Every structure is written in structure tokens, then in C-alpha cells.
Amino acid sequence: MTRKVLYFATIGFIFQSCGFWFYNYRASYDSNFVIPNENADTTIRYKVGQMIFRQSFKSDLYHRFASKTYDTLSFYGPDYHTLKFRISESNKSTNVHFNFFAFNGWRSRPPNKLFIQSFSDSLKNKFHATETVVKDINNEKKRKNGT
Numbered sequence: 001m002t003r004k005v006l007y008f009a010t011i012g013f014i015f016q017s018c019g020f021w022f023y024n025y026r027a028s029y030d031s032n033f034v035i036p037n038e039n040a041d042t043t044i045r046y047k048v049g050q051m052i053f054r055q056s057f058k059s060d061l062y063h064r065f066a067s068k069t070y071d072t073l074s075f076y077g078p079d080y081h082t083l084k085f086r087i088s089e090s091n092k093s094t095n096v097h098f099n100f101f102a103f104n105g106w107r108s109r110p111p112n113k114l115f116i117q118s119f120s121d122s123l124k125n126k127f128h129a130t131e132t133v134v135k136d137i138n139n140e141k142k143r144k145n146g147t
Helices: 002-022 044-058 113-127
Strands: 027-036 062-066 072-077 081-089 093-102 130-138
Touching: 027 113, 044 072, 044 081, 044 093, 044 113, 093 113, 113 130
Parallel strands: none
Antiparallel strands: 027 093, 027 130, 062 072, 072 081, 081 093
């Protein structure tokens, strides 16, 4: 009798572990964007902050914190995902530091990947930003057809 219980418990544990293998997405992404600001325009920070807010509403992200001057923006998504933006200005540029941390999700369809891509493309196209990736660690399942 104890053999049967042990056998079924072992089989159950193995199948449970396999299910978590596909949903076990982990990611940490850290990047810096530099927007050239030749005219010392102080409204770029507000424009970037407003653009981030508009895109977050389209992506079902939840607003956590925003300063009145758009210095810091924090969002969180389902399954323990956090996105933080720190916007600062210097003499000739506006800097956007972006930090993303993900804890759960499908490895074949990483959550918030489209939001990160559209945010990055919008900064590059609208504000002529240059991106420097500091850290990009994830266990995304790579597709065999190269996409």
C-alpha cells in the first residue's frame, strides 16, 4: 500500500514540475536611453513621461507611483512584473533609465515584451534616443524558425 502511495506521489510531483517548467519565465532588463537636448528644453521629461503613461494604458499595466515632475515612474503587471523609469536632465541631454524585472509567465510568449519593444521604438523614433543595454538576462524559449 505504501508503495502505491509513494509511486503516485512521485508521478504527481514529476507532472507538476513539468507544468511549471513552461510557465517559469524569469527576466531582468536594464537599459539607459540618452535623448539629445541641444536647446535645454525642460519639457522633454514631461513628454516622455506622458508617452510612457499612454503606452502603459494600452498594455494593461497598473500604475504604482509617479512623481509630479515625471522624475520616477513605476508600474507593475500581472505575475510579479515591475517596470521602473527614472528620467533626469543634464545640460545637453535627457536620460531615461529603464529597469524591468519579471518573475512568472510563459517562456514561449514573454509578458510585456511588446510593451518594452514599443517603448524603445517610440523613444528612438520620436526623440532620437540612443539606447545602451546594461543588462539583459532572460530564459525566453527561442523559436526554431528564427523569430
